[in-house]
Amino acid sequence: MSSERRRFDQRAVPGWAAVFGSAGAEWLAEGSDLPAAGSGIFSRAELAPPLGAERTVRVRLPLPADGTSPFWTLFMPALAAVNGFEEHPELLDGCAMIACTPLEVLARDARDAWLRVRVEDAVRAADAVARFPPSAAGSLGHLLPFSTTATLFRAESGGLSYYAWSWEGDVGCWAVCADGGQGKALVLYGEWSFDQDDVALGYRPLSPSEIAALAAVWA
Numbered sequence: 001m002s003s004e005r006r007r008f009d010q011r012a013v014p015g016w017a018a019v020f021g022s023a024g025a026e027w028l029a030e031g032s033d034l035p036a037a038g039s040g041i042f043s044r045a046e047l048a049p050p051l052g053a054e055r056t057v058r059v060r061l062p063l064p065a066d067g068t069s070p071f072w073t074l075f076m077p078a079l080a081a082v083n084g085f086e087e088h089p090e091l092l093d094g095c096a097m098i099a100c101t102p103l104e105v106l107a108r109d110a111r112d113a114w115l116r117v118r119v120e121d122a123v124r125a126a127d128a129v130a131r132f133p134p135s136a137a138g139s140l141g142h143l144l145p146f147s148t149t150a151t152l153f154r155a156e157s158g159g160l161s162y163y164a165w166s167w168e169g170d171v172g173c174w175a176v177c178a179d180g181g182q183g184k185a186l187v188l189y190g191e192w193s194f195d196q197d198d199v200a201l202g203y204r205p206l207s208p209s210e211i212a213a214l215a216a217v218w219a
Contacts, residue, residue, distance in 0.1 A: 014189060015137030017200035019097055019123070021072030022064065023190045024197035026081065028056040034107055034114055044078035048096040049119045056106065058114050060197070063102070070101045070120050074190075074199045085162045089155035092162055092176060095188065096124040097201045123201060125176045126160060128187035132203040140210050142191065143175050144217055154218040163218055170194065177206070177214075184211050 029043035064071035100117035166172035
C-alpha cells in the first residue's frame, strides 16, 4: 500500500460501507459547559446519545456537508476517546456511529467548531451485523500494514475485536470486527493521518483466507 492516503468521499469510501463519516468528533457530556477556547480539558460523554436527543459535539472544520444537512460521526465512550481501545477494550460495546443534524454553531476557531446537534440515528458497532445486509465488496488491503516497522495494537472484549496499526505517528488504520455464530465480520473501519480521520460502518463478512491474514499480522 502506498503511504499516500485518500480522504473518504463518494469514490474512495469502502464498497461494503453502509454509512461513513468522521471519527474526529468529541462529544461533550450532557449538561457540561463548553471548555475554554483552545482547551482539550472537558467532560466527555460516557454513553451514546438516544434518538432525538440534542447534544454538543466538537467537529473538525470545514463543517460536514453544507453545515445544515445530517452527517455521520463516530461516538466513543469517554475513557476510550481519551486513552483508546487499547487500554479500554471493555468499551468497544459502547462504540457507535451517530447521524446528526446541525442546529447551531456554538463556538469555532481556525480548526474546530462546537455544534449543537440533534441525533437522527445511531448504530452501535455491535449491532451492525443485524442492521445491515452482508457485503462482499472491497478487501482488507488497507487494514494490513504496508510496512514491517508499523506499530500494531490488538484488543478484544464481548465478541468484538479491535485491530490497529500506525506508522511513524503519521498514518494509520483501525478496525472493529464482530465475532459470532456467523463467523468474523468487519463492521467498523477507520483511516487517519495528519489531516484525515475517516470512518465507515457496515457488515463485511470475512473469508477464511482474510481471517488468516489478520491472524498472521496480529499473531
